[in-house]
Amino acid sequence: MHLDLHRHLEGSHSPAALAKVAREFNLRSPLLFDDATQRFRDEQSIAAQVTLTEPSDDSSRFYRCIVQARQAYVSVEAIAALSVLAFREAAEDTDGFELRLSLFSMVRTLLEHQRLAWRDVPPVVFAERWAQPILLAVLAARDQVAKETGTPMVVRLGLSRTFESEPHYRALADMVVEHAPRLVGLDVLGIVPPPDAEPMPEGLVAVLERLRPHLPDLTIHAGEFSGRRARARKPGHPRAPGESGHHPRGVPIEQPPLDSHGRGPAGEGPRQRAVARAAARARALRAGQ
Numbered sequence: 001m002h003l004d005l006h007r008h009l010e011g012s013h014s015p016a017a018l019a020k021v022a023r024e025f026n027l028r029s030p031l032l033f034d035d036a037t038q039r040f041r042d043e044q045s046i047a048a049q050v051t052l053t054e055p056s057d058d059s060s061r062f063y064r065c066i067v068q069a070r071q072a073y074v075s076v077e078a079i080a081a082l083s084v085l086a087f088r089e090a091a092e093d094t095d096g097f098e099l100r101l102s103l104f105s106m107v108r109t110l111l112e113h114q115r116l117a118w119r120d121v122p123p124v125v126f127a128e129r130w131a132q133p134i135l136l137a138v139l140a141a142r143d144q145v146a147k148e149t150g151t152p153m154v155v156r157l158g159l160s161r162t163f164e165s166e167p168h169y170r171a172l173a174d175m176v177v178e179h180a181p182r183l184v185g186l187d188v189l190g191i192v193p194p195p196d197a198e199p200m201p202e203g204l205v206a207v208l209e210r211l212r213p214h215l216p217d218l219t220i221h222a223g224e225f226s227g228r229r230a231r232a233r234k235p236g237h238p239r240a241p242g243e244s245g246h247h248p249r250g251v252p253i254e255q256p257p258l259d260s261h262g263r264g265p266a267g268e269g270p271r272q273r274a275v276a277r278a279a280a281r282a283r284a285l286r287a288g289q
Protein backbone atom coordinates (compact mmCIF):
# COMPACT_ATOMS: atom_id res chain seq x y z
CA MET A 1 0.00 0.00 0.00
CA HIS A 2 1.36 3.39 -0.97
CA LEU A 3 0.19 6.35 1.09
CA ASP A 4 1.46 9.82 0.29
CA LEU A 5 1.17 11.97 3.39
CA HIS A 6 2.83 15.03 1.99
CA ARG A 7 1.64 16.59 -1.24
CA HIS A 8 1.02 20.24 -2.03
CA LEU A 9 -1.75 21.30 -4.37
CA GLU A 10 0.42 24.03 -5.88
CA GLY A 11 3.11 21.47 -6.62
CA SER A 12 0.64 18.95 -8.05
CA HIS A 13 -0.27 20.58 -11.35
CA SER A 14 1.17 18.27 -13.99
CA PRO A 15 2.16 19.60 -17.43
CA ALA A 16 -0.71 17.54 -18.86
CA ALA A 17 -3.22 19.15 -16.47
CA LEU A 18 -1.87 22.65 -17.18
CA ALA A 19 -2.09 22.06 -20.95
CA LYS A 20 -5.66 20.81 -20.64
CA VAL A 21 -6.85 23.69 -18.44
CA ALA A 22 -5.09 26.25 -20.69
CA ARG A 23 -7.13 25.08 -23.68
CA GLU A 24 -10.36 24.80 -21.70
CA PHE A 25 -10.08 28.31 -20.25
CA ASN A 26 -8.20 29.96 -23.11
CA LEU A 27 -5.22 30.84 -20.89
CA ARG A 28 -2.67 32.71 -22.99
CA SER A 29 0.13 33.34 -20.52
CA PRO A 30 3.70 32.66 -21.79
CA LEU A 31 3.91 29.35 -19.89
CA LEU A 32 0.82 28.02 -21.62
CA PHE A 33 0.62 29.77 -24.98
CA ASP A 34 3.24 30.42 -27.62
CA ASP A 35 2.69 33.90 -29.05
CA ALA A 36 5.03 33.31 -31.99
CA THR A 37 3.07 30.36 -33.35
CA GLN A 38 -0.28 31.40 -31.83
CA ARG A 39 -0.71 27.91 -30.42
CA PHE A 40 -1.21 26.45 -26.99
CA ARG A 41 1.93 24.80 -25.71
CA ASP A 42 2.01 21.03 -25.48
CA GLU A 43 2.83 18.99 -22.42
CA GLN A 44 6.56 18.69 -23.23
CA SER A 45 6.99 22.42 -23.68
CA ILE A 46 5.21 23.15 -20.38
CA ALA A 47 7.18 20.41 -18.60
CA ALA A 48 10.46 22.09 -19.53
CA GLN A 49 9.32 25.23 -17.69
CA VAL A 50 7.90 23.69 -14.52
CA THR A 51 10.43 20.91 -13.85
CA LEU A 52 13.82 21.03 -12.15
CA THR A 53 16.39 19.40 -14.41
CA GLU A 54 18.86 18.61 -11.61
CA PRO A 55 19.04 18.61 -7.81
CA SER A 56 19.78 22.05 -6.36
CA ASP A 57 20.26 23.62 -2.93
CA ASP A 58 18.93 26.87 -4.38
CA SER A 59 15.32 27.00 -3.18
CA SER A 60 14.49 29.86 -5.56
CA ARG A 61 14.89 27.52 -8.55
CA PHE A 62 12.36 25.12 -7.07
CA TYR A 63 10.05 27.97 -6.11
CA ARG A 64 10.16 29.41 -9.65
CA CYS A 65 8.57 26.18 -10.91
CA ILE A 66 5.72 26.62 -8.43
CA VAL A 67 5.27 30.27 -9.42
CA GLN A 68 5.20 29.29 -13.11
CA ALA A 69 2.40 26.78 -12.59
CA ARG A 70 0.35 29.44 -10.77
CA GLN A 71 -0.11 31.25 -14.09
CA ALA A 72 -3.16 29.04 -14.53
CA TYR A 73 -4.86 30.45 -11.40
CA VAL A 74 -6.93 32.97 -13.35
CA SER A 75 -10.37 32.24 -11.92
CA VAL A 76 -12.04 30.10 -9.27
CA GLU A 77 -13.32 27.90 -12.13
CA ALA A 78 -9.80 27.32 -13.47
CA ILE A 79 -8.56 26.53 -9.94
CA ALA A 80 -11.48 24.11 -9.51
CA ALA A 81 -10.61 22.33 -12.78
CA LEU A 82 -6.92 22.12 -11.86
CA SER A 83 -7.87 20.80 -8.42
CA VAL A 84 -10.01 17.99 -9.84
CA LEU A 85 -7.11 16.94 -12.09
CA ALA A 86 -4.60 17.13 -9.21
CA PHE A 87 -6.79 14.99 -6.93
CA ARG A 88 -7.34 12.47 -9.75
CA GLU A 89 -3.62 12.19 -10.49
CA ALA A 90 -2.83 11.77 -6.79
CA ALA A 91 -5.50 9.07 -6.55
CA GLU A 92 -3.88 7.27 -9.50
CA ASP A 93 -0.43 7.49 -7.88
CA THR A 94 -1.44 6.35 -4.39
CA ASP A 95 -3.81 4.31 -2.27
CA GLY A 96 -4.54 7.35 -0.13
CA PHE A 97 -3.03 10.79 0.34
CA GLU A 98 -2.97 14.11 2.11
CA LEU A 99 -2.96 17.27 0.03
CA ARG A 100 -1.88 20.62 1.46
CA LEU A 101 -3.47 23.84 0.44
CA SER A 102 -1.59 27.16 0.54
CA LEU A 103 -4.76 29.18 0.51
CA PHE A 104 -3.21 32.59 1.10
CA SER A 105 -0.82 32.38 -1.84
CA MET A 106 -3.58 31.06 -4.10
CA VAL A 107 -5.81 34.02 -3.23
CA ARG A 108 -2.94 36.49 -3.70
CA THR A 109 -2.19 34.99 -7.12
CA LEU A 110 -5.81 35.04 -8.20
CA LEU A 111 -6.13 38.70 -7.17
CA GLU A 112 -2.95 39.57 -9.09
CA HIS A 113 -4.42 37.89 -12.15
CA GLN A 114 -7.57 39.98 -11.70
CA ARG A 115 -5.29 43.06 -11.63
CA LEU A 116 -6.19 43.80 -8.03
CA ALA A 117 -3.63 44.88 -5.43
CA TRP A 118 -4.26 42.31 -2.71
CA ARG A 119 -3.03 44.59 0.09
CA ASP A 120 -5.77 47.05 -0.82
CA VAL A 121 -8.46 44.38 -0.52
CA PRO A 122 -9.99 44.64 2.99
CA PRO A 123 -9.10 41.53 5.02
CA VAL A 124 -12.71 40.38 5.45
CA VAL A 125 -13.36 40.77 1.71
CA PHE A 126 -10.10 38.94 1.01
CA ALA A 127 -11.28 36.06 3.18
CA GLU A 128 -14.99 35.90 2.36
CA ARG A 129 -15.17 37.03 -1.25
CA TRP A 130 -11.92 35.47 -2.53
CA ALA A 131 -10.47 32.83 -0.20
CA GLN A 132 -13.71 31.10 0.68
CA PRO A 133 -14.74 30.24 -2.91
CA ILE A 134 -11.26 28.82 -3.57
CA LEU A 135 -11.39 26.72 -0.40
CA LEU A 136 -14.88 25.47 -1.28
CA ALA A 137 -13.82 24.70 -4.87
CA VAL A 138 -10.85 22.64 -3.67
CA LEU A 139 -12.98 20.79 -1.09
CA ALA A 140 -15.67 20.11 -3.71
CA ALA A 141 -12.97 18.75 -6.05
CA ARG A 142 -11.75 16.51 -3.22
CA ASP A 143 -15.28 15.23 -2.50
CA GLN A 144 -15.96 14.60 -6.20
CA VAL A 145 -12.74 12.65 -6.81
CA ALA A 146 -13.01 10.74 -3.51
CA LYS A 147 -16.45 9.60 -4.64
CA GLU A 148 -15.26 8.74 -8.16
CA THR A 149 -12.23 6.76 -7.05
CA GLY A 150 -12.99 5.54 -3.53
CA THR A 151 -9.44 6.60 -2.61
CA PRO A 152 -9.10 8.12 0.87
CA MET A 153 -7.93 11.73 0.61
CA VAL A 154 -7.65 14.51 3.15
CA VAL A 155 -6.82 18.21 2.88
CA ARG A 156 -4.57 20.21 5.23
CA LEU A 157 -4.43 24.01 5.39
CA GLY A 158 -0.95 25.48 4.88
CA LEU A 159 0.05 28.79 6.47
CA SER A 160 3.27 30.41 5.35
CA ARG A 161 6.10 31.72 7.52
CA THR A 162 6.42 34.54 4.99
CA PHE A 163 3.30 35.94 6.70
CA GLU A 164 2.79 38.91 4.39
CA SER A 165 -0.09 40.53 6.28
CA GLU A 166 -1.33 39.82 9.78
CA PRO A 167 -4.88 41.19 9.26
CA HIS A 168 -5.35 39.18 6.07
CA TYR A 169 -4.14 35.96 7.72
CA ARG A 170 -6.38 36.61 10.74
CA ALA A 171 -9.46 37.10 8.55
CA LEU A 172 -8.54 34.00 6.58
CA ALA A 173 -8.30 31.99 9.83
CA ASP A 174 -11.70 33.26 11.01
CA MET A 175 -13.26 32.12 7.72
CA VAL A 176 -11.53 28.72 7.88
CA VAL A 177 -13.00 27.94 11.34
CA GLU A 178 -16.39 27.43 9.72
CA HIS A 179 -14.94 24.82 7.34
CA ALA A 180 -12.61 23.14 9.81
CA PRO A 181 -14.59 19.87 9.93
CA ARG A 182 -13.74 19.32 6.26
CA LEU A 183 -10.00 19.76 6.87
CA VAL A 184 -7.58 17.43 8.60
CA GLY A 185 -5.16 19.90 10.18
CA LEU A 186 -2.71 22.76 9.84
CA ASP A 187 0.71 23.02 8.25
CA VAL A 188 3.39 25.69 8.65
CA LEU A 189 5.38 26.09 5.46
CA GLY A 190 7.04 28.78 3.39
CA ILE A 191 10.57 29.49 2.31
CA VAL A 192 12.18 32.32 4.27
CA PRO A 193 15.72 33.64 3.77
CA PRO A 194 18.57 31.97 5.68
CA PRO A 195 20.06 31.54 8.17
CA ASP A 196 17.06 30.76 10.38
CA ALA A 197 13.39 30.19 9.80
CA GLU A 198 12.79 30.42 13.55
CA PRO A 199 11.26 31.81 15.55
CA MET A 200 8.00 32.09 13.66
CA PRO A 201 6.39 35.54 13.46
CA GLU A 202 4.37 36.23 16.62
CA GLY A 203 1.30 37.00 14.52
CA LEU A 204 1.51 33.60 12.84
CA VAL A 205 1.73 31.89 16.23
CA ALA A 206 -1.42 33.79 17.27
CA VAL A 207 -3.21 32.63 14.10
CA LEU A 208 -2.18 29.02 14.84
CA GLU A 209 -3.46 29.38 18.41
CA ARG A 210 -6.74 30.74 17.05
CA LEU A 211 -7.16 27.73 14.74
CA ARG A 212 -5.85 24.83 16.79
CA PRO A 213 -8.94 24.34 18.95
CA HIS A 214 -10.70 23.58 15.64
CA LEU A 215 -7.78 21.93 13.83
CA PRO A 216 -5.50 20.45 16.51
CA ASP A 217 -3.28 18.45 14.16
CA LEU A 218 -0.29 20.61 13.24
CA THR A 219 2.73 19.83 11.09
CA ILE A 220 5.72 22.12 10.71
CA HIS A 221 8.00 22.21 7.69
CA ALA A 222 11.60 22.55 8.76
CA GLY A 223 15.02 21.99 7.41
CA GLU A 224 14.23 21.38 3.76
CA PHE A 225 16.61 24.08 2.61
CA SER A 226 18.79 24.48 5.68
CA GLY A 227 21.62 22.24 4.53
CA ARG A 228 23.26 19.27 6.16
CA ARG A 229 24.96 21.03 9.03
CA ALA A 230 21.78 22.67 10.30
CA ARG A 231 19.87 19.44 10.00
CA ALA A 232 22.53 17.51 11.88
CA ARG A 233 21.96 19.72 14.96
CA LYS A 234 20.40 17.74 17.72
CA PRO A 235 16.83 18.44 18.76
CA GLY A 236 16.99 20.82 21.70
CA HIS A 237 19.82 22.84 20.15
CA PRO A 238 18.50 26.42 19.94
CA ARG A 239 19.16 26.51 16.20
CA ALA A 240 18.14 22.98 15.38
CA PRO A 241 15.55 22.87 12.60
CA GLY A 242 12.10 23.52 13.88
CA GLU A 243 13.28 24.15 17.43
CA SER A 244 11.83 27.19 19.08
CA GLY A 245 9.85 27.97 22.17
CA HIS A 246 6.71 28.09 20.07
CA HIS A 247 6.55 24.44 19.20
CA PRO A 248 4.45 22.45 21.59
CA ARG A 249 5.58 18.92 22.36
CA GLY A 250 4.25 16.29 20.01
CA VAL A 251 4.18 18.50 16.90
CA PRO A 252 5.92 16.69 14.04
CA ILE A 253 8.83 18.59 12.54
CA GLU A 254 8.94 17.56 8.92
CA GLN A 255 12.31 17.03 7.39
CA PRO A 256 13.34 15.10 4.33
CA PRO A 257 15.23 11.95 5.26
CA LEU A 258 17.88 12.83 2.67
CA ASP A 259 19.07 16.17 1.38
CA SER A 260 18.75 17.16 -2.26
CA HIS A 261 21.98 15.31 -3.10
CA GLY A 262 20.76 12.09 -1.58
CA ARG A 263 22.98 12.48 1.49
CA GLY A 264 21.59 12.08 4.92
CA PRO A 265 20.18 11.12 7.26
CA ALA A 266 18.60 14.07 9.00
CA GLY A 267 18.45 14.39 12.82
CA GLU A 268 17.08 11.26 14.42
CA GLY A 269 14.62 12.61 16.97
CA PRO A 270 12.38 14.85 14.85
CA ARG A 271 12.46 12.39 11.96
CA GLN A 272 11.40 9.53 14.18
CA ARG A 273 8.56 11.60 15.55
CA ALA A 274 7.51 12.56 12.02
CA VAL A 275 7.54 8.93 10.89
CA ALA A 276 5.54 7.84 13.93
CA ARG A 277 3.08 10.62 13.17
CA ALA A 278 2.88 9.58 9.51
CA ALA A 279 2.15 6.02 10.52
CA ALA A 280 -0.65 7.21 12.80
CA ARG A 281 -2.10 9.29 10.00
CA ALA A 282 -1.87 6.33 7.62
CA ARG A 283 -3.92 4.28 10.08
CA ALA A 284 -6.46 7.11 10.28
CA LEU A 285 -6.66 7.23 6.46
CA ARG A 286 -7.19 3.46 6.30
CA ALA A 287 -9.93 3.75 8.88
CA GLY A 288 -11.66 6.00 6.35
CA GLN A 289 -11.36 9.26 8.23
Ligand SMILES: [Zn+2]
Binds near residue numbers: 006
Ligand atom coordinates in the same frame (compact mmCIF):
# COMPACT_ATOMS: atom_id res chain seq x y z
ZN1 LIG B 1 5.85 20.34 2.02
